[in-house]
Amino acid sequence: MQYRLNVNGADHNVEVDPDTPLLWVLRDAMNLKGTKYGCGSGLCGACTVHVDGAPVRACMTEISSLGTKKVTTIEGIGTTAVGKRVQEAWLKIDVMQCGYCQPGQIMEATALLAKTPKPSDAEITDAMGSHLCRCGTYTRIRAAIKLAAEG
């Protein structure tokens, strides 16, 4: 089936089955490889993107469920004020190790700060708790979120 999808502010036409996960539409049909495949089961957060500004797991989101909703990926998040601040904080704190989980972490952190500009420790834990990092960068992620929250 043909779908028209708005990703990072631009419309794209793709021809895929209705149950195709958004993750594979982004990576395979649109060549947006920043969104990562981790578990494929909604458990790790590596595939997190925004749909109408809210974080979703692209591996669990069928393209047929999106309709006219707008998708933002790690390739586009830096064009928003909060996303830019989060990316700058990530670089300043030097959060990344292998980097594999970091696009998903940044998307989740940006959604958190867009909704809650000064999150408490508990709110950060709540938002980021289901994102797994095999390199164990959790302490630096928390520090970067706090730095980005300073504005």
Ligand code: FES
């Ligand atoms: S790849 Fe989607 S949550 Fe792990």
Ligand code: FES
């Ligand atoms: S930085 Fe390696 S998995 Fe998170």
